[in-house]
Amino acid sequence: MTDRKTELAANLAKVEERITAACAAAGREREEVTLIVVTKTYPASDVRILSELGVRHVAENRDQDAAPKAAACADLPLKWHFVGQLQTNKVRSVVGYADVVQSVDRSRLVAALSKEAVRAGREVGCLIQVALDAGESERESGGARTSSEGRWRETGGRGGVAPAGIEELADLVADAPGLRLDGLMTVAPLTGEYAGREQAAFERLMDLSTDLRRSHPAATMVSAGMSADLEQAVAAGATHVRVGTAVLGVRPRLG
Numbered sequence: 001m002t003d004r005k006t007e008l009a010a011n012l013a014k015v016e017e018r019i020t021a022a023c024a025a026a027g028r029e030r031e032e033v034t035l036i037v038v039t040k041t042y043p044a045s046d047v048r049i050l051s052e053l054g055v056r057h058v059a060e061n062r063d064q065d066a067a068p069k070a071a072a073c074a075d076l077p078l079k080w081h082f083v084g085q086l087q088t089n090k091v092r093s094v095v096g097y098a099d100v101v102q103s104v105d106r107s108r109l110v111a112a113l114s115k116e117a118v119r120a121g122r123e124v125g126c127l128i129q130v131a132l133d134a135g136e137s138e139r140e141s142g143g144a145r146t147s148s149e150g151r152w153r154e155t156g157g158r159g160g161v162a163p164a165g166i167e168e169l170a171d172l173v174a175d176a177p178g179l180r181l182d183g184l185m186t187v188a189p190l191t192g193e194y195a196g197r198e199q200a201a202f203e204r205l206m207d208l209s210t211d212l213r214r215s216h217p218a219a220t221m222v223s224a225g226m227s228a229d230l231e232q233a234v235a236a237g238a239t240h241v242r243v244g245t246a247v248l249g250v251r252p253r254l255g
């Protein structure tokens with residue numbers, strides 16, 4: 001093995017141990033949790049090594065980086081998740097490689113994704129990204145056309161729709177040709193009532209998922225937890241954890 005492969009194998013084994021321990025502690029089966037490795041800022045050669053090591057789900061957050069990487073890795077049996085804020089002018093490119101877009105947070109994005117998915121003859125899975133620092137009662141949603149860009153700024157540029165906006169956006173996705181409503185995603189908030197309370201935040205996301213599944217029973221994905229808080233996400237019931245740093249190392253630049 002190359003040095004890098006040895007390093008990534010060791011890191012993956014540690015993350016695997018953490019997920020296994022967290023599942024055991026929560027009385028869950030290991031198979032209930034899928035590891036998504038966030039490869040942003042790392043080269044296609046690392047993605048290739050991860051694939052050799054058995055990783056099947058990778059995630060990226062910037063189309064400029066992700067598109068060439070996905071093209072370089074098109075021969076690998078990988079599912080690609082898009083987890084970054086997505087501008088509508090990048091949607092055509094993203095739909096070319098993404099199996100799942102985890103950052104759906106406004107109606108304009110749903111419309112653009114649907115149009116491009118149909119055009120490409122693809123079905124794209126969608127997660128509604130929930131902003132848990134937005135305040136529960138705020139009724140911003142994909143339906144609130146003009147305020148949605150403002151919502152990004154209010155959530156520190158991390159994206160997401162307030163809980164009150166989930167249902168409307170979910171219905172839009174479910175009815176959109178070329179799209180499949182897969183579930184919910186969140187990033188532990190840095191501000192607001194859940195700041196520093198990752199597990200409470202993820203439990204709130206689980207409650208929102210339970211509500212969503214009443215009207216959309218197939219939308220079972222709950223994507224939560226990163227390198228620092230995957231245990232809390234597994235404890236809360238997450239089905240997917242998104243781990244970057246703990247597998248690939250500290251990123252050379254912000255991303």
Ligand SMILES: *Cc1c(COP(=O)(O)O)cnc(C)c1O
Binds near residue numbers: 226244
């Ligand atoms: C970067 C990123 C991750 C991974 O974060 P780490 O702390 O490196 O594990 C997870 N989710 C999203 C949305 C990200 O942008």
